[in-house]
Amino acid sequence: MSNEERWHEWRGGACPVDPDTIVEVRVRYGQLRIATGRLLHWSHDLYNAHGAEDIMAYRVAESPGR
Numbered sequence: 459m460s461n462e463e464r465w466h467e468w469r470g471g472a473c474p475v476d477p478d479t480i481v482e483v484r485v486r487y488g489q490l491r492i493a494t495g496r497l498l499h500w501s502h503d504l505y506n507a508h509g510a511e512d513i514m515a516y517r518v519a520e521s522p523g524r
């Protein structure tokens with residue numbers, strides 16, 4: 459498994475990937491989402507539906523230019 463395919467734990471902060479990178483994320487209550495980095499809310503905000511959208515882990519699905 460390449461470094462891009464593995465899950466990376468996330469504790470909030472600025473987007474860690476190129477904004478055009480397609481990533482798969484696991485949010486606080488277990489749902490999986492796929493979107494480009496720019497469309498996701500990377501910082502943790504417990505005031506937004508009690509943190510339901512907080513990203514707990516991510517992995518790269520497709521890098522720009524691939």
